[in-house]
Amino acid sequence: MITKPQLSGRKVQGIAVLILILIFWLCWTWRHELWSLWCGLLQAFEHRESVRAYIxxxxxxxPFAFISLQALQVVISPIPGEATGFIGGFLFGNWAGFFYSTAGLTLGSAIAFFISRQFRRLVRLRLLRSRLYGRFERLVEHQGLFIFYILFLFPGFPKDFLCYLLGLSRMPWLAFLAIVILGRMPGTLVLTLQGANTYDKNIEGFLCVLFLTLLVLIPSLYYRERIYQWVEAHSLKDP
Incomplete structure (x- = not known):
């Protein structure tokens, strides 16, 4: 029986890096055309001055309305957090947008944590519907702050779910808030910068941030299952 040759892990990584470089080169070469298409898809950008001035x-x-929106999307999740983070940079600029987004996400995370603490049974029944709960429920018993921090940093992991899950644990409030703020900061900053770059029509800045984001995002998604397995194995150890 003839078996097909398998690509080694290093070869796969090398191919992924080459593809990433090629994508970046194509985006850079056609940046003006792609930017025109991007702005055309988002019709609000045609009136960005009036939209921003009105807000x-x-x-x-x-700022109060935006912070409330950010908090609400954590508690109820009606809109993706990526969208609201982008809007923050678009409306308020780099640093103000980053500050307001961080404040809203922290407030929403604290509310979710509080709800989970007060209504443990109802929240647990709700979380049981998620496949992730079965994998990470033992984290509730083992207070590994570093593991929680990694999960908040990890792109694609549902942070809102994690806030409710940690509410079922014995984690102190101050520890939770520290992890939330520090763990959410990198992703929040990236989204804010992209929103601000879009408003300023800073094509080069937008593409540079996008490229750096992909450098982190692609390997994270590629090794996602391994990361989950590592977290599961850690949670099974005795404290």
Whole structure:
């Protein structure tokens, strides 16, 4: 029986890197055309000045409304957090957008944590519907702060789910808030920068941030199952 040759892990990684470089080169070469297409798809950008001016004309209510929206999407998850993070940079710029997004995400995470603490039985029944609960429920008993921090950093892992899950644990409030703030910061900063770059029509900045994001995102998604297995194995160890 003839077996087909298998690609080694290093070869797969090398091919992935080459594909990534090729994609970046193509995006850079056609950056003006791609940017025109991007702006055309998002019709609001044609009136970005008026949209931003209208939001900011609300004065102190504008940041409050945005922070509330960020908090709400954590508690109820009606809209993806990526969308609201992008909007923050688009409306308020780099640092103000980053600050407001962080404040909203922290507030929403704290509310989810509080709800889980107060209504443990109902929250547990709700989480049982998720496949992830069966894999990570033992994390509730083992307070490995570093593992929780890794999960918050990990792209694609549902942070809102994690907030409710940790509410079932004995984790102290201060430890939870520290992990939430530090773990969410990198992703929040990237989304804010992309929103601000889009508003400023900074094509080069947008592509550079996108390229750096893909350098982290692609390997993370590729090794996602291994990371999950490592976390599971860690959670099975005695504290």
């Amino acid at each position: 900011l004309s609300l004065g102190h209510l504008a």
